[in-house]
Amino acid sequence: MVATLDDTKRNAIAVKLADMKLLQQLIIDNEERFLRECSDGEIANNLRKMLDDDRKNQGILDTVVVQYGIQKNAESTVQEMVAKVRKLMQGNELSFFEKVFQHELLKHQQVMNGITIHKAAQKVGADVMAAIGPLNTINFENRAHQEQLKGSLEILGVRELTGQDADQGIWARVQDAIAAISGAVGSAVTQTSDKQDMNIQDVLRMDHNKVNILFTELMQSNDPQKIQEYFGQIYKDLSAHAGAEEEVVYPRVRPFYGEANTQELYDEQARWGPWFEELRGISPATPQFKDRLRQIWDQIGDHIRQEESTMFAAIRNNMSSRESEELARQFKAAKSRIQERMGGETRTEAAV
Ligand SMILES: [Fe+2]
Numbered sequence: 001m002v003a004t005l006d007d008t009k010r011n012a013i014a015v016k017l018a019d020m021k022l023l024q025q026l027i028i029d030n031e032e033r034f035l036r037e038c039s040d041g042e043i044a045n046n047l048r049k050m051l052d053d054d055r056k057n058q059g060i061l062d063t064v065v066v067q068y069g070i071q072k073n074a075e076s077t078v079q080e081m082v083a084k085v086r087k088l089m090q091g092n093e094l095s096f097f098e099k100v101f102q103h104e105l106l107k108h109q110q111v112m113n114g115i116t117i118h119k120a121a122q123k124v125g126a127d128v129m130a131a132i133g134p135l136n137t138i139n140f141e142n143r144a145h146q147e148q149l150k151g152s153l154e155i156l157g158v159r160e161l162t163g164q165d166a167d168q169g170i171w172a173r174v175q176d177a178i179a180a181i182s183g184a185v186g187s188a189v190t191q192t193s194d195k196q197d198m199n200i201q202d203v204l205r206m207d208h209n210k211v212n213i214l215f216t217e218l219m220q221s222n223d224p225q226k227i228q229e230y231f232g233q234i235y236k237d238l239s240a241h242a243g244a245e246e247e248v249v250y251p252r253v254r255p256f257y258g259e260a261n262t263q264e265l266y267d268e269q270a271r272w273g274p275w276f277e278e279l280r281g282i283s284p285a286t287p288q289f290k291d292r293l294r295q296i297w298d299q300i301g302d303h304i305r306q307e308e309s310t311m312f313a314a315i316r317n318n319m320s321s322r323e324s325e326e327l328a329r330q331f332k333a334a335k336s337r338i339q340e341r342m343g344g345e346t347r348t349e350a351a352v
């Protein structure tokens, strides 16, 4: 069995990502409900925009989980909490103000989840940072949503407690607070938030970058255990990536990329399995391991460069952005299925 990288830390981050996905779905369901119940025009407008962001961010979370490469279930305590809040939101015990109040707490929780994952990733490795990169967009937007919800709460709360309207100027204050956050977060976020729908080139490039970072981390390490772990992660990531390319990308590009070019990509990837088998037979404590891996990586690098140059160009020239985005969705779904299958196999092997 191939050892996987820093299993405990990496699995803990995977569970937090699953927590985030579950919470995100509750947040989306709440906002849909609020929109049906809300009678204030301005608050409804804000909620509508928030719901759009949150639906988009659920898609980004899906991408991050697949890119991360480890799929887990949410913690049972989080599952229970979500079920409880969902029941409260459906019932009549809470006023609309109180429901939005609870919702703001969920947003806060989601912000803290995102920040915690970000900070933890910095401790685990550069490849993890690369995988969770798009999470920055979600964290920033959730911070902005929190400010908007605070404004809404002020209006709803004053109305519920006094029957009167709150002082004017709340939304201007909210806008100022959001501007301050956006200034503090900087331009990195604005760049990623443009990439709401990733096309197939974006997604493939993210994968290529991640394995290249893992390779660099491996080469810089002198600890055989670490080297073994990095190798395990490279093996897992590349297997899922290559499998998904063969399932959905190569068949799709074959008509315009050409029979010979496409077949070359299939043939090259067919060699990777035996190569990795060979590496598994070499002790990572010996210099031969890195020497052989470096030779293999030269070949893998050529393959990746071919995809990113001529295959990407062919995709750009022959597929619309919508088609390329659709292919990205299919690729992520295929990769996710392969990861699930591989996870199952690992468990069986571990049990033997
Ligand atoms: Fe490939």
Ligand SMILES: [Fe+2]
Pocket: 204, 208, 241, 245, 304, 307
């Ligand atoms: Fe690739």
